[in-house]
Amino acid sequence: MNDALDVLGSPADAETLSRLHRNLERHAEQDGLLDVAYTVVDSPVGRLLLAATARGLVRVAYATEGHDGVLETIAQRLSPRILRAPKRLDTTARELDEYFAGRRRTFDLPLDLSLSHGFRQLVQRHLPEIGYGQTRSYREVAELVGNPNAVRAVGTACATNPLPVVVPCHRVLRADGTLGGYVGGAEAKAALLHLEAA
Amino acid sequence: MKTPFENVVAEHAGTVLRVCRVLLGPHDAEDAWSETFVSALRAFPDLPDTANVQAWLVTIAHRKAIDVLRARSRQPLPVERLPETPSDLGVPDVDHDLWQAVRDLPDKQRQAVAYHHVAGLPYAEIAKLIGGSADAARRAAADGIKNLRKTYLSGATS
Incomplete structure (x- = not known):
């Protein structure tokens, strides 16, 4: 039986939620609330986590390091205002692609070294x-x-x-x-x- | 220990959207969802580690929905008849009557249904949001469900 409560509690579809997520990424960036943006990219050495503050690239992590744990550490040490927001990492991802394709020898990226002292x-x-x-x-x-x-x-x-x-x-x-x-x-x-x- | 906010979104995005739908209908739910999560992101570093994150998000959504309803009552015309856009919200057309019935509920019944039956908050928490006692919140939720079933089942084959 299709009860009123089943309808009210029916899950939101994945497409709606990913559209809302993209809006959130955009608003967070506009309002200066996105302390750390991250994405995960494929590479010949496995999946790489890329994370950036407003100042620059702050973390690159191999899959073997455990991406969830790496993000938890960033939350403790820098800020928990962390979203999966690939846009801020577009240039980084492109330069890494070029590097792994043998077409780039140096990286031209702003770096944030605040995770080391x-x-x-x-x-x-x-x-x-x-x-x-x-x-x-x-x-x-x-x-x-x-x-x-x-x-x-x-x-x-x-x-x-x-x-x-x-x-x-x-x-x-x-x-x-x-x-x-x-x-x-x-x-x-x-x-x-x-x-x-x- | 603070978790990355992304984990909060991943865990609670769906529930908050369902709550916003009940409070405001499918049409305005997405705006309320966005405002809720932007506010939550802003306040997240100051949230006590022991806080119930879902109850906290529902509290923010509650306030955002009140803002939307106030704006609506100042401008009643444009939302009198909802545009026919339910398909992209995963809500079948046949449920249009249900959303209208939710909309016609008294505010406290609609809120109590959203916070108890959709978000799963205990009545004592709900009482803090909508005022009155936990018993009154329990009655409001029960009355709300009764009213919805009356409307909804009368229009559907059971």
């Missing part, structure tokens, strides 16, 4: 100085940032890079030429180096 942030600021297709050892990066004894701290800074791929921590290897660790896993690190060597 101190020495780690200093290292991350210097990483883009390692050019496309080149590699450095952890020790060489320690020297690059003017602290040659901080080899382990450089390793930590690379491992906690909030912007992998865009800030090229994958270009930092062990002194013996082996890969070393990587936030996206050894396979992703090898794939990026292989791409850049082509």
